[in-house]
Amino acid sequence: MRQLLRDWFDERVGLDLFERMLQKPLPKRGAWFYTLGSATLSLITIQFITGAFLMFYYVPDGEFAASSVRYSTEQVRFGWYLRSLHRWSANLLFIVIGLHMFRVFVSGSFKRPREFTWIIGALIFWTAIGIGLTGGLLPWDANALWIGTVFGNTLSYFPLVGPFLRSALLGGEHVGTLTLTRFYAMHVWVLPLILGVLILLHLYLIRKHGLFGSVVEYRNQIQALEAKGVPRESIIVTKMTPDETEPFYPAQVFRDSIVAFFLISAVSIFSILFPFSYRGEEPPPARIIPRPEWFFWSVDEWLMYFPGRLIPIGLILLTLFFLFLPFIPFVERHPEVSPIRRPVPTIIGAWVYLFIIILAMMAGSRIFNY
Amino acid sequence: MNQTTEEPIGRRHFLERAILAIFGAIGAMLTPPILSYILSPVSRIREDLAHSTQWAPVSPLSEMESIGDLPRMFEVPYRVKEGWRIRETSRQVYAVRKGGQLVLFSTFCTHLGCPTAWDESKRMIICPCHGGLYNNFGEVIGGPPPRNLAQLDYKVENGTVYLKDPADVYEVGWNDPRKRA
Ligand code: FES
Numbered sequence: 001m002r003q004l005l006r007d008w009f010d011e012r013v014g015l016d017l018f019e020r021m022l023q024k025p026l027p028k029r030g031a032w033f034y035t036l037g038s039a040t041l042s043l044i045t046i047q048f049i050t051g052a053f054l055m056f057y058y059v060p061d062g063e064f065a066a067s068s069v070r071y072s073t074e075q076v077r078f079g080w081y082l083r084s085l086h087r088w089s090a091n092l093l094f095i096v097i098g099l100h101m102f103r104v105f106v107s108g109s110f111k112r113p114r115e116f117t118w119i120i121g122a123l124i125f126w127t128a129i130g131i132g133l134t135g136g137l138l139p140w141d142a143n144a145l146w147i148g149t150v151f152g153n154t155l156s157y158f159p160l161v162g163p164f165l166r167s168a169l170l171g172g173e174h175v176g177t178l179t180l181t182r183f184y185a186m187h188v189w190v191l192p193l194i195l196g197v198l199i200l201l202h203l204y205l206i207r208k209h210g211l212f213g214s215v216v217e218y219r220n221q222i223q224a225l226e227a228k229g230v231p232r233e234s235i236i237v238t239k240m241t242p243d244e245t246e247p248f249y250p251a252q253v254f255r256d257s258i259v260a261f262f263l264i265s266a267v268s269i270f271s272i273l274f275p276f277s278y279r280g281e282e283p284p285p286a287r288i289i290p291r292p293e294w295f296f297w298s299v300d301e302w303l304m305y306f307p308g309r310l311i312p313i314g315l316i317l318l319t320l321f322f323l324f325l326p327f328i329p330f331v332e333r334h335p336e337v338s339p340i341r342r343p344v345p346t347i348i349g350a351w352v353y354l355f356i357i358i359l360a361m362m363a364g365s366r367i368f369n370y
Numbered sequence: 371m372n373q374t375t376e377e378p379i380g381r382r383h384f385l386e387r388a389i390l391a392i393f394g395a396i397g398a399m400l401t402p403p404i405l406s407y408i409l410s411p412v413s414r415i416r417e418d419l420a421h422s423t424q425w426a427p428v429s430p431l432s433e434m435e436s437i438g439d440l441p442r443m444f445e446v447p448y449r450v451k452e453g454w455r456i457r458e459t460s461r462q463v464y465a466v467r468k469g470g471q472l473v474l475f476s477t478f479c480t481h482l483g484c485p486t487a488w489d490e491s492k493r494m495i496i497c498p499c500h501g502g503l504y505n506n507f508g509e510v511i512g513g514p515p516p517r518n519l520a521q522l523d524y525k526v527e528n529g530t531v532y533l534k535d536p537a538d539v540y541e542v543g544w545n546d547p548r549k550r551a
Contacts, residue, residue: 062457146484150499153483153542163540163547164412171411172418173540177452178411289498290484303482304500307514309544311481366501 022249024210031252033107035259036100037206041199042260043093046267047131050086051188058138060184062177065140070278084271090132092267094295097125098353105328105349108337115329117205120198122326127195129295134187136293139278140180146290148175148183154303157312158319289367297363298356304363411453421456422537423448431529434465434472440506441466441488441495443477448536461536463522464488464495468507474533475508476520478541486519495519516544 009015057072072079104110110118137148156166171178292300306314332345339346426448441464449456462477479486484499495504503512508519520541523534540547
């Protein structure tokens, strides 16, 4: 019966394609590290689902946004839960993306022939930042307004095009009625659409390249060839042996599901224990202390060290850092993937992460001690 | 044989060009209008400003008599045109007496535009965002701000102080954007 049903669908839908994708072999070793990508995907899925339902009550207009958020948080049944899920998941998402990028970088998984997988991953990272940024404005409380203002003003320091960029983004020279609708459109449709397309491409490329050149594969084959006296430069790597691999389904899907389950449970528990409340009741104006989301803390802190005339330099360096990300596979091109055998990139990568974390911690202590 | 192979290649070549041309044309039909649609508010900034409050009452002059060389903050209500809406809002300004002259200046930090406040105990104007510091006259004394707090134009009419162009709040950078041509 099952077989009959399968064949019926196969004839009409082409199940063999999906089956082949599910059967793709993956390395056994280090498999838990490979769940970080799917963890990112589970959280993004949570964002799509909760986000869609938050739209049921949210009104993207300066006059009503705050009250609609308040209504959905305080009156709508489980409104607080959906909204908190959305925000906690967003928070966790940036951590998981960071870990995923670190894993991919350290294990050299961006190398030939996976350059495009990395590039698209970097574009996904940019898009996620854009979504986080535009989403921060939507609660439309005093904090959101100042975050938008600070962001627009930051852009205005770009030489020549700065003021134009600022007003193009804000829809005017200050954060107002037109800013909210464009940020809303970006947050709920334009950027998520781009994100969805990028994710599909990313997944396609991951499946296409499957096992090619994973750490295990390189280590074993390189050792074997070196033992035979083959010079290091001329070693070209092929496939792993079957006993070092297993099909994606069901073992890896099981791991991914476990990770998804724990992540989503964590998000859910955080949402119940520390729900995001509505904070639209503005404190007296002179006491407003704008606080960026923590994932922008390091950027905030970085810009602080470029006073006066140096502001554009800090901004340009920051932009160059983000623009540089997709080019990493073209900078580090030799085939070695082991983090130990390529200490320079590993150390640089670790320092960059450490630097970002330290900046964020400094910003955090500054923000909370103010 | 030769004819049959050459003819389709010519045809194929033509079709490829045609497909490119078709999508090029579709792109050309859609892109410029969409871009100018998105950027439309940018070209209307001056116009919107012209439809916002030109002179906003700050306070009666008599209330400002007592101000010395320590800044006092005033809340200034005004109307601002934002695209399809005219919105009631307000901003703050500092008033201080400098060399016997009443001076109004902005509360918006010239670094990234955060709202500053006078700190009575530290005797300076502090920006909460990145620790920008200004003295009582709004002159930078520390932190990242590139310029002193923007001095604002005002007039006195019938015993009331009016602030000029309160809706023009773009004040960051080392040149005052309000003073553009
Ligand atoms: S915005 Fe005032 S110091 Fe940065």
